[in-house]
Amino acid sequence: MKGASVVPITVAGLKSACSQCNLQELCLPFGLDDSEINRLDELVATRRKVKRQQHLYRAGEAFEAIYAIRTGSFKTDVILEDGREQVTGFQMTGEILGLDGISSEHHSCNAVALEDSEVCIIPFAKLEELSREVEALQHQFHKVMSREIVRDHGVMMLLGSMRAEERLAAFLLNMSQRFTARGFSPAEFHLRMTREEIGSYLGLKLETVSRAFSRFQEDGLVSVQQKHIRILDIPGLKKLMHHPQVT
Amino acid sequence: MKGASVVPITVAGLKSACSQCNLQELCLPFGLDDSEINRLDELVATRRKVKRQQHLYRAGEAFEAIYAIRTGSFKTDVILEDGREQVTGFQMTGEILGLDGISSEHHSCNAVALEDSEVCIIPFAKLEELSREVEALQHQFHKVMSREIVRDHGVMMLLGSMRAEERLAAFLLNMSQRFTARGFSPAEFHLRMTREEIGSYLGLKLETVSRAFSRFQEDGLVSVQQKHIRILDIPGLKKLMHHPQVT
DNA sequence: TTCTCTGTTTGATCCAGGTCAAACAGGGTC
DNA sequence: GACCCTGTTTGACCTGGATCAAACAGAGAA
Known part of the structure; x- marks a missing residue:
């Protein structure tokens, strides 16, 4: 109250x-x-x-x-x-x-x-x-x-049909697009929320969010330093969303 | 088209x-x-x-x-x-x-x-x-x-924070409540959608939906015959939603 | 400087629900 | 009656993400 x-x-x-x-x-x-x-x-x-x-x-x-x-x-x-x-x-x-x-x-x-x-x-x-x-x-x-x-x-x-990494990719692309609409860089931004809040939004645990970030970094898709995000490969992220798995 | x-x-x-x-x-x-x-x-x-x-x-x-x-x-x-x-x-x-x-x-x-x-x-x-x-x-x-x-x-x-059986319980209670609002029985109704459609809505596979129905039946919460549902224990279903697990 | 507090990363293990597969049930058609 | 055809149930097995746990990193406070 x-x-x-x-x-x-x-x-x-x-x-x-x-x-x-x-x-x-x-x-x-x-x-x-x-x-x-x-x-x-x-x-x-x-x-x-x-x-x-x-x-x-x-x-x-x-x-x-x-x-x-x-x-x-x-x-x-x-x-x-x-x-x-x-x-x-x-x-x-x-x-x-x-x-x-x-x-x-x-x-x-x-x-x-x-x-x-x-x-x-x-x-x-x-x-x-x-x-x-x-x-x-x-x-x-x-x-x-x-x-x-x-x-x-x-x-x-996103919550009903996507896997963890797809969800995070979708989230990052959405943020990027909204920052762009506000005149900021599409590729570099600062997340205001914690991993736990991102996880809650995406239906994942914070550890899973963290691991997915690390995975994206290994794969050269993004560069992550705490809350500071730089997207290196937007097409790569989009691809990841549409092709859930190699299976 | x-x-x-x-x-x-x-x-x-x-x-x-x-x-x-x-x-x-x-x-x-x-x-x-x-x-x-x-x-x-x-x-x-x-x-x-x-x-x-x-x-x-x-x-x-x-x-x-x-x-x-x-x-x-x-x-x-x-x-x-x-x-x-x-x-x-x-x-x-x-x-x-x-x-x-x-x-x-x-x-x-x-x-x-x-x-x-x-x-x-x-x-x-x-x-x-x-x-x-x-x-x-x-x-x-x-x-x-x-x-x-x-x-x-x-x-x-439901999709982000509930487990499979909670989701189905929430779904059944929601249907029950909406049938009631239309003057039908709160306890007995006919589902018009398939298990697969229910599953898609709840972020589950059709087999999981089917198993959850069977589980509810074993536990005496509902009686299921194909698409015909009779809810036997509404409080029981509600309880299941709020107490995710005995853990 | 060190201490503390919150948030993050990473590793090891576990399990709920997914996947694959087969049997089954009811409704419609011939 | 026999034959589909679609949707459902059930079983056996597998795996993605959860859980548990520990180390780590930065921001303030003293």
Whole structure:
């Protein structure tokens, strides 16, 4: 409940709202014209800082808003009564958190910052209101939700039908692609999550993740130094995904 | 492409639209008042019959509408280039198919009828139009999408963190609960899918599914005769889910 | 500098579920 | 009736990834 009681921080100078944000094309404003984005600005007036390891929200909390990541990154997870954790996703800047809460008016998973981060608070009732007036916003919001569903299907495929090394390859390629979309190098990046979190996401134990990294390094596919990753052979990784085995 | 070329069948007497449908409370009309449902009726004028094993839509096809299942049931799946299939869900009456297509304007999975079925066609552009006017419809539609996301997270938990028998127990309990919501017996039902399809959904091989069924039968939890299932001990199945092992 | 704490790597062993194979059961057709 | 054909069950064996265990590496703190 600690996370819940954190008071949202209203940032003083509001000039850096959606209309000024360089994440527009990855986020909710995509497809809106200038006047529409200005209307969205009014909605997204408050922001909140979340320190590393802190919760943005917890399973069970009342749902009131969705969040757009402005800086930093998060993981979402579900925890069973017996303590088993399943990481359901890793989110980067421009991505939307909290969509799980709409269905029951309560969040159904936890969102935890992987590094010091900041999110834009989008009150959901107001978003629905505005998206009744702004067609482009409505449509973009539906696309964001649908994209999450498609992403989830991909994860099911990964968990249900791929072997350990394929899963890790898919994960690395996905990260690479998302870093690229944000203007970073496709080949070199820093992972914010632990081996254990990667393992939970991929349905593997941390040792298996570590071994797969070592294997990739031996095979010259990547260079790994702790959390720093350099992908040396993207086609090689892709090949590995499609050709599960020599058998 | 066969599935795509099937001409939608307009049913003659339109009196059995949403306003007359007994699936209202499970479907898109939930929460709408009578006059609002009448407006929805105009939208959902056409239906389509899909025979067992036929596709409602295929991955890659242009997205134009979502579908509400009126009778019968479906599976959705994703297929990799190398032929591996991952079943991403089983859908029953009142549930909505096609949400995956919104994000890219093309379907990203296949939907196949598990028995002779009928769906209501809901043209998506018109749905967005109407939900800009009808607040309750907008909200219900958002809940439907969110519910799909929550469901997907549950499947990830299942695939990533549960053992074979837990997965099957979770599956049976889920089916039971959904049959109950439709006015059928919680304890006795007929599975429309094969062991292989169940296995694909649960990330297991068909033999493992079969063995788990046999084990449950030995332990007096269920009685299994081919596709006909009778659950004898619901608490027992639940217990099995939360206490993975005696270890 | 050393100590501690958390996360990572690597090795040795084990087992749940996969694989291969064969028998079986029910439903449809001739 | 006999004959498929598809889906299911069961058995025997194998293996990928889990488990257990120990060493190691970097980041802070004192």
